[in-house]
Amino acid sequence: MADPKPALVLHLATGGEPLLFALTTEESGKLAGKLAQLVKTGAVESVTTKDDSVVAVNFAHVAAAYIDDLARKSTVFGMHA
Template sequence: MADERVSLVLHLASSSTPLTFTLEPEQTETLAQRLPEMLERGGVESVATRDHSTVLVNFGHVAVAYVDDNHTAGAGFGLRQRP
């Protein structure tokens, strides 16, 4: 079975470089459905990453957010580097 990596991609209003957080596969669909509401409200939300960390995102500073397949090995926060 292929190693599926799905990420939350955040483009902040104050930066040209996006932030990428590798997600737990189980939460991907739910998070994708909630993103429009999160962006509209602009509040702080917690997001669980694939390495079982929790990231707090202030959606008031996010210009664009989406869930995307991440095929670049090693890219994204929340993904432990292999030795």
């Protein structure tokens, strides 16, 4: 089995392709439990990516957010082949 490659996937309310941010397993665990609340409240959250960059995400502009494993061959939403 391939090593997990967690990523934050953001679908913007304005449409277009989703934004993907590679995360560490630790960071994905921190975010997973609070994504729904961040989207509901439209909060701004700093996210540390796998390469140690810090990205400020304004969830007021996000229609859907979830953690996905990019090592998988397919997803529920059919975004990966």
